[in-house]
Amino acid sequence: MTTDALRGLAGRQSAGIKGGIASICSAHPLVIEAAMLHGKQEGGPLLIEATCNQVNQEGGYTGMTPAGFRRFVEAIAEKVGFDPQDLILGGDHLGPNPWKHLPAEEALVRAEVMIDAFTAAGFTKIHLDTSMGCAGEGTALADQVTAERAARLAKVCEASAAGSSFGAPVYIIGTEVPIPGGAMEVVEHLQVTTAQAALETVEVHRRAFSARGLEAAFERAIGVVVQPGVEFGNENVVFYNRPAARELNAALSRMPQFVFEAHSTDYQPVPALSALVEDGFRILKVGPGLTFALREALYGLDQIASFLFCIPDEQTLRAAMERLMLAEPGNWAKYYHGDERELRLQRHFSYSDRIRYYWPHPQVQSAVDRLMTVLGDDAIPETLISQYLGPLYPQVASGALSPTPHNILIASVKAVISDYAVACRS
Known part of the structure; x- marks a missing residue:
């Protein structure tokens, strides 16, 4: 369950070495079985992620806590003969989203309990997502507020990891994607994240982590979620347009600690997926396309x-x-x-x-x-x-x-x- 494969992604990007990793975002047992059987054939690590809505301390829509999800996945691994040492578990969109109907402080306290449960259960890839407004707030929050709340959750995560046997987690920051579950309408035009916005996301999180004494934790931040211009709606898919993302991709040379994480890559053809990886989107998330x-x-x-x-x-x-x-x-x-x-x-x-x-x-x-x-x-x-x-x-x-x-x-x-x-x- 080592995160070495994830920590090495940025170095490979900087060195011009090919390669990325797919993130399997599903709680369906047949999907996980298929991923593990494929992983046995291919070798190397398998990254499986659960969202805050799927899995949390209250059960989520799957009825599973983080510890329950680990047991569920490990039971499938035992069934198919997949080596659990090759398994990396990730928590996606971890933040107040399941409780955003509540006042912010109450929602964040519940998010703290959730992130503690994920970390204690051995989820070692943590996407901090505190971008959504809670009761009485706007739909989206200012970057500074988002970063401060993310750092607050990271502090809980660090304390939980220190008391576990699973090792220190790696972090994903940034949230320029639709809410967990995907877009809700026909997608026609997407605004690719600007290079400046990506750089500012990194810097504002760096400062927020530092303000809480989390410099060592921030050194384990490996990925930034941005919008590369890929998405799917109910009826259509928007395919990756390399020229439109060229400026964004170039920004990685100014943040060598990071790679980009691409959400909603479902239904992209292989050439588009390959281009994404080559352009620095070294973590490709897929979920609905599998089910x-x-x-x-x-x-x-x-x-x-x-x-x-x-x-x-x-x-x-x-x-x-x-x-x-x-x-x-x-x-x-x-x-x-x-x-x-x-x-x-x-x-x-x-x-x-x-x-x-x-x-x-x-x-x-x-x-x-x-x-x-x-x-x-x-x-x-x-x-x-x-x-x-x-x-x-x-x-x-x-x-x-x-x-x-x-x-x-x-x-x-x-x-x-x-x-x-x-x-x-x-």
Whole structure:
């Protein structure tokens, strides 16, 4: 669980040495299993991150505390034979966001408890995000206020780490990305972070850390979150435009301690991901794109089962998902817009993939279990793979992939992770 691979990123950037690392941002067990199986094949560290909304001392939307999430991940590692020493756990957007409806001091006290729990549980990559306003404040805060609050949380983190056996954490600063969970609308124009803004982010945090006697902690700050001009909304993806980010990329030469961390890189093609890494975005975060691929595979299997076993439409997995999302709209209703046809499309097929919040629901788990039981462990005919799971057909036809249902799900997620592996090697 060493962070040496992360600490070395800036030096590699400065020396012109290729390479980056993908951050797997998901709490779905099949996604984590696929990441670990891919990691076993590739070798090297595997970075898995949980957001403040997914996991916190109150359980988050997964129902897991940081210690619970560690146990959950380590159980999967034991199941698949992944060496836990190659695992790095990260906490993403750690700050008052889950409690921003409260007054700032109350929200920050809860954020302190959360960051202590993450650090005590061995999360050694910490993204400090205190940029959001709390009750009675504006939506966004001044850089100085954000930095002071981040340093306050870092002090708690340092004290917690000193009493743990996991070692000192590395820090990510900066917040020029949408709220955790992604954009809520069609994305048309993105403002790339200016070089000056990136430099000022570093400097204002340096001063805030120093004011609290945290100079040694700031030396372990390795990454700055900036907006490189990549994003996805419900219906579209904005691809990386290298020329537009050239000035920002050049700023790294003036902050050799840092690399950039790129959020919302989901759905970027391999050439764009490779260009990001080459341009200094050495940490690439991916989350909804992984569960989007998993949902595609599950829906493909659902159609195959419907054809093979003449399952009525109302008994399909897709129908079960629709019933649950209509009955419990809290995870999508304020994010999706349009008439009933448009809403139905977005519920199931949005790039924002808010359907991912429903996979842990007992009703959905039962529906998935029924689907897998109906299909059994037999290989699916490759002609049906071609029809309903076309991207996997070449692997199946060549014999590289045995098309059992479980293998299909894992291979679909691994295909996305493989794109990131290619980019991070290039």
